[in-house]
Amino acid sequence: MGSGRKGVEVSIAMADAVAQADVDVIAAYPITPQTHIVEHLADIVADGELDAEFVPVDSEHSAMSVCCGSAAVGARTFTSTSSQGLALMSEIFFITAAMRLPVVMALANRSLSSPLSIWNDHSDVMMVRDAGWIHIFIENGQEAYDAIFNSFRIAEDPDVMLPVAVNMDGFILTHMIEPVEYVDNELVKKYIPEFKMKNALHPDCPISMGCFGMPEIYTETQMNREVGVVNSYPVIIKAWEEWGQLTGRHYHPVETYLSDDAEYCIVTMGSFGETAMEVADMLREEGEKVGVVKIRLWRPFPLDEFRKAVLGKKGLIVIDRAISFGGPGGPVASEVRSALYNKKGAPVVVNYVAGLAGRDVSRKDFRNIILEGKKKAESGDTEGFTLYGVRG
């Protein structure tokens, strides 16, 4: 593939990264808008450019089952899905994390049916929020490419051993052609060590995975998982730090823009962050002290970093891309409110749900949301959420 800057579709760049990471097994079922990633990987394997097993399965349930099997023998494993595909594989998705199998997935976020929709929102990933995977959100093509390397490095770390999902907004990112800076294979080899699994399945050393657990032991297994996810945090930070040293591209669990002196901050996750930064620039010119806080790491949730970024602000305007029907707000806002409850200097939180199923959220919309949200914050109208732009 060669290093250097290329104009490339984000899905293709991601597939190239997977090939550069020298995966052993890819098992996937095509589903819009993820299709280009696995199609391109199928090409790469068929052309003999990557010595890997590409398993064209009959469903997403089978895809994740194959991934579990291959990761269980210590093979570097990749898959990708979206929306209904994730719903279909959800049974095994939870098991992958519980069995601590370091599968890496590109999750091209797409709305859930019905109505049937192929366009982007975060309802699919929120469905599996509590499955025990590490979830990273990205904003652009370069981040998509980089996140693949970061994810394999994190997932396969002996102190982590967890699956990682790279969440990217379907179409908005997957089908965009962007300049992406490729790294060379030597750098990747240095960055991601050979995958050596302590308890891999092997006939010479029989072990059992995914056993039956009586009530006497189930609670202990869940505590072990909880600590495992929390303890992945320093490894994630180190993986990003080293990536920054190697490439000059630095990533953090919570990233801020113009937030130091901001009175109000927009909180986003995913590609919304790019628009939010532009709008913050616009509003700054109008004299509004507005900043942006972007959550890159969704699980484990970066509580300390998030609080550090927002405590002392007057208000936060959290923009969610999924509804929690009958709940207290969108998934991100609920998390944010929970993180700030009873904290000194906690800003008020106003929540908008926007951009469902790919409905465009323009800079003008962002401007409206921020100015209206600021008014809500000032008047104490902070309960629940507002479904932005809904007719009626």
Added chain:
Amino acid sequence: MAKAMDEIKWQELEIGAVVTEPGNAAEYKTGSWRSERPVVQKEQCIKCGVCWLFCPDMCIIRAVEGHFTANLNYCKGCGICARECPVGCITMISEEG
């Protein structure tokens, strides 16, 4: 098994709760779920082994005298042995009382 299941601390579990000791399921006596137990009239037993073949829990063992009987540490009391015995020498008895 080094430790009883209800004594294992979460820190002592392998990552992914992997079981590294093959066959240790035998350590867990699962017969307490049973509501009925099979009782064999050993004089009538023709030692054909049909109960041994059909038992879904593989808990039928052969006694020293040659007849077959259930290991009650694992028998769940399903009654398949009693149903399949060609001479009717197995009777299911209630565990109550």
